[in-house]
Amino acid sequence: MSTAFGPYIREKREALKKQDKRFSLRKVAQRVGIEPSYLSKVERGLPAPLSEEKIRAISVDLGENADLLLALSGKVSADVQEIIRKRPELFTEIIRQMEDLPDNAVLRLVREVRDGKW
Template sequence: MSFGTFIKNIRKHMELKQAEVAEQTGIEASYLSKIEKDRVAPPSEEVLIKLAAALYHDPNEIIYKAGKIPPDIRELILNDEELFFYLQQKLEEKQKGE
């Protein structure tokens, strides 16, 4: 599922209008429409966090679905050497399997 479809599905499930979500997010409704139709790349992390709040949804999931790494997860990886090397090992295993 594309990012835009993901956002649209959440908005419709919450029974919110594009104009409502756009206003709460601080963006134009036309921009939200473009996001939902995948006509533009996912917005900045700042907008994603506001979008998550407007949709009453987990910001980390919204950021992740946008193809980005949530800041708290990025911070965790940067501050946990064991976790970093574990992830690096997983990446190497995946690359060998391809």
């Protein structure tokens, strides 16, 4: 889908490869469990969708944040979607309201919720 994901992980992978030959496209593909030719297409942004599972495996292998990589490939984590679907009216409302908040305001909310003030 999104053209951003492929080039992004290609760059990350090649950076790692410079210090560690275990990060060749073929080796990564093998560890992740996909065909090298398919990962090649993915990295070049050709139409080659990856499942959430494979994206997660790549994020582990490359040491990247899974939710970021999912976002770059146009997805939202299945567990987050499920949380929303359990209380759709409530959660969609708060998410839409938070859209325009600056990062630091959202972060403050995260902390306050985590610290059990609610």
